Amino acid sequence: DIQMTQSPSTLSASVGDRVTITCRASQNISTWLAWYQQKPGKAPKLLLYKASTLESGVPSRFSGSGSGTEFTLTISSLQPDDFATYYCQQFNTYSPWTFGQGTKVEIK
Amino acid sequence: QVQLQESGPGLVKPSETLSLTCTVSGVSINSYYWSWIRQSPGKGLEWIGYIYYSGSPKYNPSLKSRVIMSIDTSKNQFSLRLNSVTAADTAVYYCTRDAVYYDFWTDYYYYYMDVWGKGTTVTVSS
Numbered sequence: 001d002i003q004m005t006q007s008p009s010t011l012s013a014s015v016g017d018r019v020t021i022t023c024r025a026s027q028n029i030s031t032w033l034a035w036y037q038q039k040p041g042k043a044p045k046l047l048l049y050k051a052s053t054l055e056s057g058v059p060s061r062f063s064g065s066g067s068g069t070e071f072t073l074t075i076s077s078l079q080p081d082d083f084a085t086y087y088c089q090q091f092n093t094y095s096p097w098t099f100g101q102g103t104k105v106e107i108k
Numbered sequence: 109q110v111q112l113q114e115s116g117p118g119l120v121k122p123s124e125t126l127s128l129t130c131t132v133s134g135v136s137i138n139s140y141y142w143s144w145i146r147q148s149p150g151k152g153l154e155w156i157g158y159i160y161y162s163g164s165p166k167y168n169p170s171l172k173s174r175v176i177m178s179i180d181t182s183k184n185q186f187s188l189r190l191n192s193v194t195a196a197d198t199a200v201y202y203c204t205r206d207a208v209y210y211d212f213w214t215d216y217y218y219y220y221m222d223v224w225g226k227g228t229t230v231t232v233s234s
Contacts, residue, residue, distance in 0.1 A: 001169075001170075030214075030216065031216075031218070032216075032218060032219070034219075034220040034221070036221075042226075043202055043224035043225065043226055043227050044153070044202075044221075044224060045224070046220055046221060046222050049207075049209065049218060049219075049220035049222075050209065050211070050218045050220075053209075055220075055222065087153060089153075089155075089221075091218065091219040091220070093217075096155060096168040096169060096170070097143075097155040097168075097219075098155065099152060099153040099154070099155070101152050102152060102153075
């Protein structure tokens with residue numbers, strides 16, 4: 001299976017901060033990657049797919065980059081609604097789809 | 109507006125079969141792939157498998173020997189059966205719609221889970 005490793009596991013930040021989360025794949029996954037946001041007690045919500053394509057309705061302060069084995073999710077200016085846990089997921093068709101372990105963004 | 113709703117027992121005894129149904133509204137079930145995902149504190153988010161209205165389902169090899177997914181196009185529903193459950197199968201179970209995007213320039217298909225159900229908690233306990 002392809003292992004997805006996110007860093008950091010927890011991130012403390014303030015409103016207005018620029019935040020970057022990293023996701024590393026154990027093997028090349030091209031740009032077969034999506035990012036999700038999850039709030040407590042809720043289902044994950046799609047933010048980006050194909051590593052950098054913003055899902056309709058998602059604010060433009062969210063952006064994604066990377067290909068191969070290293071990817072980043074950036075929030076350009078953290079808003080109160082963005083405090084949540086973020087997950088990456090790979091969609092390599094030759095491997096079971098797997099998620100990162102999550103990055104919790106909390107208030108500093 | 110597309111909506112997914114999971115339903116099924118919240119409590120299952122060890123060694124028995126977990127059965128869940130996802131009811132899809134707002135779109136035909138024939139148009140997309142559909143997955144089951146589960147989330148537990150110990151294992152995080154885990155993809156169980158996906159199904160399409162035609163063709164064979166694809167399962168996570170770690171669960172393949174215990175999983176059966178099926179689809180009922182007349183009811184716009186798809187289902188999950190997981191047999192021989194243990195406490196390790198205790199989790200929140202989500203159903204999802206899996207969209208597929210074809211990139212002409214790369215000739216690649218890109219998948220992503222764009223609609224999720226609210227999730228249902230299943231506890232395995234005697």
